[in-house]
Amino acid sequence: MEEFVNYALYFIACVCVLVPLFGLGLAPGIIVNLELAAILGSLYAQIVEKGLIKALIKDKGDSPMIRPMVPALENVQRTIDSIEDGTFGKKKIDKSEEHGHHIIPISVYAGVLAILAIGTIITVGVAQLDFGPWNTVIAMFVATIKASFVLLFFMHLKYDNAMNKVIFGSGFFFLLILFSFSVIDIYTRIKPILGFPKF
Amino acid sequence: MAHTETHTSHDYLNHQKGLWSWLTTIDHKRIGIMYMIVILFFFLIGGIFALLIRLELFTAGPTLGIDPGTYNRLMTFHGAIMVFMVIVPGIPSIFGNFLIPIMLGAKDVAFPRLNLFSWYVFMTGAIIAFASLFFGGADTGWTFYTPYSIRQPNGVIFVVLGAFTMGMASILTGLNFIVTVHKLRAPGQTMTRIPLFVWATYATAIIQVLATPVLGITLLLLIAEKTLGVGIFDPALGGDPVLFQHFFWFYSHPAVYIMVLPAMGIISELIATYSKKTVFGYTAIAYSSLAIAAVSFIVWGHHMFVSSQSEFAGIMFSIITMLVGVPTAIKLFNWIATMYMGSIKLDAPMLFAIGFMFLFTIGGLTGVWLATLGMDVHFHDTYFVVAHFHYVMVGGTLMAFTGGIFYWFPKMFGKICKDSIARVSWVFIFTGFNVTFFPQFILGAMGMPRRYFDYLPQYESLNQVSTVGSWLIGFGFLIALYAIIDGLLRGEKASNNPWGGTTLEWLATSPPHHENFEKTPVVSVGPYEYR
């Protein structure tokens, strides 16, 4: 029964998102993205269920191509395992409960300050050159790097528990919703005529 | 279950004495009661405005001898008071404050002083909003649509600033509840064992925290617009009035769920207790609250189908709006399934729950009509919309609210209201409500636009029916108020668990100890174990 419900829910999801959009020919982009997500999801499922990474490490771990990647792969496998048995993130919570008052050495703070200063110089410097629309992209990219350093180290988010990370992430997520949906409307509707017509 | 005698000497009502001890209290129960007093007062004012509006619409043309400007101010204040001061803060601030810690088995909310602070912030906001009346009032409607609101005299600023401040109180309350639910559950009280009212208020709190800041910035920009002429929302300076609507509804659509989700939580409690039966599909109801909260953020465009929003955006918002209907339907079906093979007792709170189901079903179904693109073009901004949202807000939220008051009254004050009086009030409110608002569906279909001071003669007969109905509602609420006052003055002493509820608050004494429980309870079963 449980399985039936699961498959039924999956079916609902498909019908609910794909069919109406596909049928109406509304947004091929959305469908492509969803299919990509579905492919990634099934790939993930395969890796998890069939243990592809484990097999890779076991069979080809000695080949020169793979050897340098083994530690990283093992890391990935460990994360996957922790998600599967439901302990993902929990270890971190325990750690932060123990070391709730995690003390970061001054040297780290100083390093972050240096990075922020360098970031600022880069942004100002780049702005003097003309890359056209890329200027905005570069500036925002550097700003985001700077912001993440502030978040992770100054605000200790790196050592904080998963819940606070989720809470903070949700702020940006809902901002994205506000932005994308307003923009979707603005760019698909009649352009403003700028100014009043005479009566 | 109910075995200990009430400890009147240690309950929260007489733990400390005097007005000052109330105004400086950090006890969540007392703060809940303080919210109750002021919100009932605001409700009275908003209700009087509503009656005046209906009276003015009794005949086509002027009836009361007021000019259209006064009518528009009445209409604006009715909306602003009812939305920002009554229905949005209502259930979370009163019942949420009073009950969430008790239901979780905690001694208080996470930040008691912040809780008191948010009461003062709320009061400040309310006072600022009312101060507008001395500066010419506001006649923009509670939506403050630009550019009209920019062109109006400065009384608007006060209402906007008041709404902003009350929004801040709403954020702080929501924040407090989220942390309380996360951090202060009693031992054994897992997330799957908390009562459904807590689930609903938790989902509400998430919306409050995530949506209200956008309202805040929108209103601040509106104030900047009026004082400095910034031009972001003013088409005369290149701004876009439709962007204002996007920002406004990004808050105000989720706000609709701030209003109705806690009501759904109350209904879950009432139906379980008065059917003496485990809630059917606890998980489904709990998660549907979260689902509604999540989806509510991406449907706001259905308020703007004819606002010159793009066709693509309209279609997108319409299809997502349809998805909200699914979790709502799940809830309704689950409640009815809970009644199946139960043992149903029609006390006043249960009558209010049934009234909720009846009216909310109508409100919900007509909501689907309004989310339908082609249909909404005709119904938008007509009395059909007015009827629809009153069916959801009044028929839904206020029904649940009144039912909740009678249900938890013994717990709050240690006395019992006369059930017979409460039932009489239900009869008047329920019939009066339908008499008032059902004709408005027909008026809307006939094409009568909303916010009209004057209307064509052909709409007169239905408007008169509607006005008569409003008197019935008013009378019904007066009886309910009488029942409450009568209960306070002459009510019988209540036992700890007069209705046979199974959630934690019925383990506490009536009225509860000032630290809720003398000994922190340990929870080992789910919330609705009737076996």
Added chain:
Amino acid sequence: MSTVKTESHFHHAHHFDSAEHQYSSAKQGIWLFMVTEILMFGGLFVAYLIYKSLYAPVFHVGSSYLDVKMGTINTFLLITSSFTMALGIYFNQKNERKKAVISLALTILCAIGFMTVKFFEYNHKIHLGLVPGKYFNNPEFVQKVADFATNMQATSSSYQEIDIAALKKIAPLYFGFYFVMTGLHGFHVIIGACLIFWVMIRTAKGDFGSEYYTPVEGVGLFWHIVDLIWIYLFPLLYLVG
């Protein structure tokens, strides 16, 4: 909680199990509040980005009117203050009260410096008549916007539809955004400085130590958010035209 707090004997509030429990709850509350700050400023950013793409010439010319040097100084002031704020928490964790007070005082100094630079910038703008909509009075700026748009039309075919007469009318929009965004941010800087002053006094009185420093941590988070917002505001307003 009215008892005297010493470094080793912090009494947690009655409704919490332990000091650790209270600390993590308080922190979660502060993070939730930070989310509301992000969303509030986020609304402004969304509006800014939308208008920037609609009326590019206005924003281009507008940003050229801002003094990048002053903006850069302010950026350095704020990131330094973020650093000293972090140090303030660090020294509290280490029970080094004197150093903590000095760090916090330095943070306040940076905030005052920031506001001073801001004051000169504002003064300059107001002097030139570069103020929001209603009071805007700088024909030269409007002319520059028009020239820039004409130039765009001449060099690229995709800007043919720009209505220059109308563009002139909406030129003040940039300074509307400038004053609202930096004004709201400046207001947060002032609030933050006051809060830092409050925790500084309490640190000096010895209320905090390695056992209990939640208010410092909370005020610190608020201050970093103020910094974070400036990190985005600076390039958007000053650099990206």
Added chain:
Amino acid sequence: MYSWLNINLANTFMPVEGTELAGNVDNLYIFLLISSLISFIILIGGMTAFIVKYKRRSANDKTAYITHNNLLEFLWSFIPFVIMMVIFYWGKLIYDDYRTPPENAEEIHVTGRQWVWRFTYKNGYAFSTKPANAAMLNVPLNRPIKLVMTSGDVLHSFFIPGFRNKQDVVPGRYTYLWFKATKLGQFQVFCTEYCGLEHSNMPATVNVMPEAEYDTWVRAYVPEASGGGLADKGKEIFTERGCTACHSVNGTRIVGPTMKGLSGSKREFADGSSAVADDAYLRESILNSGAKIVKDYPAAMPIFKGQIEEEDVSALIDYIKSLK
């Protein structure tokens, strides 16, 4: 009066269908009404049946312990979902019709202002709904018409209940509304976006004429140089801009002071000061009414600065001066 007691036809209390599209909307309406009625009966009927059947008999009734049922829960989320998708698709089809005017549609320009509509035909024939309230938007039968609309001040909305059609009129941009009338006669138009004092008094009428009659009517208009003095123009503006809503010209008090004999009289203000109503005062009061508030009157007048052309102000002042 519509016979809304007749329940045979669900749409009897909807206004007369003036277009083909209105018929489609009414079909959707009937479908929604019937499907909602069925759902309502299932939900509330079920509830009532349970209330009656499982009424509490004694205080210690035993109840069944049912926690959930996956199949049931799946069904009652899936079936409403499917129904709602059908409704969405139907609504979307109609919406597409609303939003795609035929290529050959004839354009008529509509401008909304507080609280008057102004219609401009292709050949330059233009008139307002006020002061001549009888002025109707004449349109031909069976020919698609596209209204190109904009607003001069605040948001309005052009709503023709008979055509089931509505579109907001937004300042600063053009919006469209199209219809092909299939029934002769007059159709009511409302403003449905709140626009202030006279929001409910902003009606217009669409008059559907036979094609031949329409063509003669439209051709009868010959563009001519507008005559009349400045004061006459001022009188027109005075009515068009809705000044009449608050200011009388015959000495009675409405909301604001009367205009009769205003010019040259001594005005006393709320702050105790006073001034003679000369041209400069009139100008200031029109553009920025809040500067001087006449004693005993509310500060209710909108600010017209930037909203009104300079020559219109002069015309208004001339007109006010003519009211002795």
